[in-house]
Amino acid sequence: MISAYYLQVMILVGINIIMATSLNLVVGYTGQLSIGHAAFMSIGAYTAALVTLNLGLPFALSLLAGAFVAMLFGILIGMPTLKLKGDYLAIATLGFGEIVRIVFLNLKITGGAVGLRGIPKETTLLWVIVAAIFTLFILKRVLKSRVGRAFIAIREDETAAETMGINSTYYKVLSFGVGAFFAGLGGGLFAHYFRYIHPNSFGFMRSIEQLCMVVLGGLGNMTGAIIGALLVTSIPELLRASAEYRLVFYGAILIIMMRVRPQGIWGEKVVAGRGGWRDSKLFKRWTNNDRKLKGL
Amino acid sequence: MLEITNLSTFYGNIQALHEISLSVKEKKIVCLIGSNGAGKTTTLNTVSGLLNPASGTISFAGKNIVGTAPHAIVSMGISQVPEGRRVFPRLTVQENLDLGAFIRKDRSAVKEDIRYVYDTFPQLKGREKQPAGTLSGGEQQMLAMGRAMMSRPKLLLLDEPSMGLAPMVVKEIFRIIDEINNDGTTILLVEQNAQMALKTSHRGYVLESGRIVLEDEASALLENDEVRKSYLGE
Numbered sequence: 001m002i003s004a005y006y007l008q009v010m011i012l013v014g015i016n017i018i019m020a021t022s023l024n025l026v027v028g029y030t031g032q033l034s035i036g037h038a039a040f041m042s043i044g045a046y047t048a049a050l051v052t053l054n055l056g057l058p059f060a061l062s063l064l065a066g067a068f069v070a071m072l073f074g075i076l077i078g079m080p081t082l083k084l085k086g087d088y089l090a091i092a093t094l095g096f097g098e099i100v101r102i103v104f105l106n107l108k109i110t111g112g113a114v115g116l117r118g119i120p121k122e123t124t125l126l127w128v129i130v131a132a133i134f135t136l137f138i139l140k141r142v143l144k145s146r147v148g149r150a151f152i153a154i155r156e157d158e159t160a161a162e163t164m165g166i167n168s169t170y171y172k173v174l175s176f177g178v179g180a181f182f183a184g185l186g187g188g189l190f191a192h193y194f195r196y197i198h199p200n201s202f203g204f205m206r207s208i209e210q211l212c213m214v215v216l217g218g219l220g221n222m223t224g225a226i227i228g229a230l231l232v233t234s235i236p237e238l239l240r241a242s243a244e245y246r247l248v249f250y251g252a253i254l255i256i257m258m259r260v261r262p263q264g265i266w267g268e269k270v271v272a273g274r275g276g277w278r279d280s281k282l283f284k285r286w287t288n289n290d291r292k293l294k295g296l
Numbered sequence: 297m298l299e300i301t302n303l304s305t306f307y308g309n310i311q312a313l314h315e316i317s318l319s320v321k322e323k324k325i326v327c328l329i330g331s332n333g334a335g336k337t338t339t340l341n342t343v344s345g346l347l348n349p350a351s352g353t354i355s356f357a358g359k360n361i362v363g364t365a366p367h368a369i370v371s372m373g374i375s376q377v378p379e380g381r382r383v384f385p386r387l388t389v390q391e392n393l394d395l396g397a398f399i400r401k402d403r404s405a406v407k408e409d410i411r412y413v414y415d416t417f418p419q420l421k422g423r424e425k426q427p428a429g430t431l432s433g434g435e436q437q438m439l440a441m442g443r444a445m446m447s448r449p450k451l452l453l454l455d456e457p458s459m460g461l462a463p464m465v466v467k468e469i470f471r472i473i474d475e476i477n478n479d480g481t482t483i484l485l486v487e488q489n490a491q492m493a494l495k496t497s498h499r500g501y502v503l504e505s506g507r508i509v510l511e512d513e514a515s516a517l518l519e520n521d522e523v524r525k526s527y528l529g530e
Contacts, residue, residue: 146398153395156384163344163378165370165399165447 007125009237011193014128015186016229018135020213021222022182025139027211028220029148030175031155032082033090035207036097037183042202043100044070044184045191046110049119052192059122063131063188070184071177078176082169085158097207104199115198116191123193131189135182139222142178151175155220216257218264227265297322297482298343298451303352305335305342312338314506315352320451320484325477327485327493327514329527330503336486337379339503340453343484344376345369356451371399375449379456381440385429389420392428392439396446406446413442416472434465441472451482458489470496490527494518502527 002010023037048066051057057065081092104110111117142148150171153161158168191197209232217228235253239246257265298320305313312335320326328336341347343354345366353360361369384392393413397406414421417438423431428439437457444452457473458466470492477483487493494500494514502510502523510517517523 149391149395150398152387153384153398156386157382159346160378160382160384161395162346162366163370163376163382164395164443165367166395167365167367 009234011123011125011128011189013230013233014125014132015189015193016210016213016233017132017226018182018186018189019210020217020225020229021135021139022179022186023210024214024217024219024222024225025142025151026175026179027214028218028225029143029155030151030172031158032172032175033086034093034176034179035090035204035211036093036095036100037179037210038202038204038206039093039097039100040070040074040180040183041187041190041206042104042197042199043073043180044187045197045202046104046116046187047184048188049116049191049197050109052120052122053116053118059127059192062122062192063185066188066191067181067184070187071181074180074183075173075177078173079169082172082176094204094207097202097204101199101203110199113199115196115201117196119191119195119197121192121195123189128189128193131185135185136222136226139178139182143222147171147174152220212254216254216264218266221264221266224264224266231265297357298484299353299355300339300343301353301355303339303342303349303354305338305347305349307338311350312506313342313349316503316506316508318501318508318511320482321499322482323477323480324499325473325483325485325497326499326501327487327497328501328503329487329490329493329523331488331527333505334503335506336503337455338506340376340455340484340486343369344374344453346376367399370447370449373448373450374453375444375447375451376453377437377440377444377455377457380459381433381436383428383431383436383439383443386427388425388427389431389439390424392443393446396443399447409446409448413445416445416475417442434461434469437461437465437469438472441469441476445476445481449481451484452476454483454485456486456488458487458492466492490523491518494523 019037019041023034026032026034044066047069048062051062051065052059077096081089084092105113150161150166153164153166154168154171162168213228213232214225216232217226218224236246236250239249242249300316300318302315302317303313304311304315316339328339330336338347342349345364349362354362356372356374361372384395393410397409400406419435419438420442428436431439441457454473457469461469466489473483473485474496485493485497494517497514500512500514500517501508502517510520510523512520
């Protein structure tokens with residue numbers, strides 16, 4: 001059987017797939033730069049853990065409770081902040097993430113700076129796999145629908161989207177809410193695997209790590225987000241042999257990646273079926289069909 | 297159909313429109329001509345709800361639409377082709393047209409309208425799967441107009457359809473504007489190319505520094521000395 005170490009890495013990869021794909025919905029498909037995704041994860045984690053500890057509900061219900069509360073906060077935070085654009089939105093989501101962390105650090109019910117302990121270990125690899133498949137299934141359904149088209153139109157040109165009759169505020173908040181729902185789900189799984197959560201487990205760096213997965217894999221592409229989650233989770237583990245230098249190597253890999261493939265590993269696959277591998281320079285050089293692709 | 301009364305719009309402290317009034321009758325083409333910065337685009341953006349006026353009323357089909365959100369105005373039957381076309385560059389021609397029909401739920405009628413757009417804009421035929429960003433300027437203008445038609449507007453707002461296009465293409469665009477109008481759509485047109493605009497329109501307004509200085513039948517404006525001197529280069 002698999003060793004405990006590999007099992008833990010696999011579970012982390014699964015949780016990160018949920019985090020990266022849900023963040024991709026907001027950043028990659030709707031074009032709203034959020035760097036507070038870990039805050040929704042922590043809301044889900046604390047809610048699910050508290051429900052399990054205090055109410056003793058079945059695991060699935062705790063997870064759902066965490067996801068719904070995270071979504072509620074996603075919608076509440078989204079309404080005022082999504083009127084902001086680009087960098088301003090990024091700063092606002094960053095501020096929100098810090099507020100959540102500090103609130104959890106000071107609340108009694110969440111254990112304050114001590115963190116929350118003794119959460120029963122409910123998360124298994126099977127749970128994570130089922131949750132990840134559920135996440136991907138719902139996200140794919142959303143993206144293929146009318147709602148998904150509205151998200152993409154807003155990303156491409158918000159003013160033009162408005163002139164198409166798309167209520168951009170409504171759809172941006174919706175995207176934020178759905179993203180937060182799955183971030184909360186990931187948080188619940190996280191809490192019930194490590195059995196101990198602390199506000200600093202969901203700090204700014206975790207949000208950035210999740211953003212790295214999405215950008216590294218390729219914005220606006222679900223396969224890319226999955227690959228990004230896999231790599232960002234496993235590369236530091238693979239580099240363990242190089243001991244204290246591993247984070248240096250890790251950083252170097254990120255820099256090289258962005259230099260060589262700024263569109264991410266899987267590229268930008270738009271609904272049109274463009275992008276991805278076929279749109280890469282290398283592919284074009286090999287096949288010399290650059291002109292064909294441009295329709296010349 | 298569209299009645300604008302004493303409309304004033306500001307950008308911060310700067311007043312871009314000074315109590316302008318104009319009216320667009322059903323099934324007509326009305327053009328708004330004037331130089332850069334006269335307030336033409338501001339007028340259209342105020343009608344479509346992208347900008348909020350400080351005072352005045354805009355009544356469409358008898359209802360005051362001031363303060364209505366842009367997406368709701370589209371549902372009421374006003375569709376705008378924004379300045380610079382603004383097609384969704386990475387989406388295909390077909391996807392752009394589908395988004396134009398976003399507010400509609402009658403799928404079979406939408407299919408028919410897509411056929412109408414391809415018939416009206418033959419240049420777009422055979423390009424369904426091509427990303428809009430790879431079209432030429434003229435084709436993008438046609439796509440933007442076709443996309444706006446997909447919501448079945450009663451009133452079409454056109455912002456500088458001739459901008460940056462070759463004379464031949466401009467001619468073709470105006471031929472199509474005339475055709476769309478003949479098929480029953482009312483049009484409010486904003487143009488720097490006064491010659492083409494007045495030739496195609498029924499009625500014209502001349503805007504200068506946010507004020508309407510002249511209004512008349514388009515054919516009369518074409519003969520007007522001042523218009524000829526200032527806008528027709530004679």
